[in-house]
Amino acid sequence: xxxxxxxxxxxxxxxxxxxxxxxxxxxxxxxxxxxxxxxxxxxxxxxxxxxxxxxxxxxxxxxxxxxxxxxxxxxxxxxxxxxxxxxxxxxxxxxxxxxxxxxxxxxxxxxxxxxxxxxxxxxxxxxxxxxxxxxxxxxxxxxxxxxxxxxxxxxxxxxxxxxxxxxxxxxxxxxxxxxxxxxxxxxxxxxxxxxxxxxxxxxxxxxxxxxxxxxxxxxxxxxxx
Ligand code: ATP
Numbered sequence: 001x002x003x004x005x006x007x008x009x010x011x012x013x014x015x016x017x018x019x020x021x022x023x024x025x026x027x028x029x030x031x032x033x034x035x036x037x038x039x040x041x042x043x044x045x046x047x048x049x050x051x052x053x054x055x056x057x058x059x060x061x062x063x064x065x066x067x068x069x070x071x072x073x074x075x076x077x078x079x080x081x082x083x084x085x086x087x088x089x090x091x092x093x094x095x096x097x098x099x100x101x102x103x104x105x106x107x108x109x110x111x112x113x114x115x116x117x118x119x120x121x122x123x124x125x126x127x128x129x130x131x132x133x134x135x136x137x138x139x140x141x142x143x144x145x146x147x148x149x150x151x152x153x154x155x156x157x158x159x160x161x162x163x164x165x166x167x168x169x170x171x172x173x174x175x176x177x178x179x180x181x182x183x184x185x186x187x188x189x190x191x192x193x194x195x196x197x198x199x200x201x202x203x204x205x206x207x208x209x210x211x212x213x214x215x216x217x218x219x220x221x222x223x224x225x
Contacts (some may be wrong), residue, residue, distance in 0.1 A: 009106035011040035021206040023187040058082030089123040094131040137182035196220035
């Protein structure tokens with residue numbers, strides 16, 4: 001955390017986005033505002049190392065992200081992971097972004113509190129701190145500090161040493177951990193997939209353009225969660 005930074009911090013939001021919904025979009029919008037980010041890259045996962053394969057193709061998931069973020073100029077689709085054939089880890093994507101954007105720009109990896117507490121399971125997880133800050137959203141009233149005792153000792157130690165404020169993000173290119181209180185909408189991609197399979201409405205859970213795309217392409221019509 002001692003390198004000099006230049007430029008307004010950029011956020012990175014990875015996910016399966018199977019499909020993207022208002023939970024993701026509100027998380028991004030809140031983080032854009034509270035962490036004073038200039039933009040957020042939405043990076044749909046290709047073949048996620050940590051979970052079962054997504055239900056629809058990478059091209060469909062990417063197309064839905066593009067539709068969902070079309071009216072927010074600060075949100076950008078980055079399809080690099082879906083275009084790769086081999087499995088791709090976040091640490092590799094961050095290395096690529098660093099090579100493109102330079103070493104001085106503050107990069108912020110955005111995630112929810114549950115994901116953060118599992119960070120030690122990510123490939124080369126301790127390298128992540130050399131490449132980016134980590135910005136963690138938690139539900140108001142459920143602070144990370146109350147749950148950090150459930151993390152591994154190594155992760156707990158990083159948390160204790162690296163915790164800083166949103167205003168500090170622009171001071172260094174990487175290495176900090178920031179927590180932001182963000183109301184969590186009770187929406188998940190799993191819920192949307194099961195609603196579609198049951199032929200039920202998904203309106204108001206995700207942008208209309210994405211709902212229309214799902215129906216036009218007959219996505220998620222077979223139950224599989
Ligand atoms: P699934 O239901 O298929 O597990 P998901 O809806 O949780 O999917 P992901 O693509 O796995 O979506 O999530 C990407 C990121 O968005 C993760 O960091 C996750 O914590 C966050 N996220 C997902 N849903 C919400 C939500 N409702 N509110 C805030 N953050 C969310």
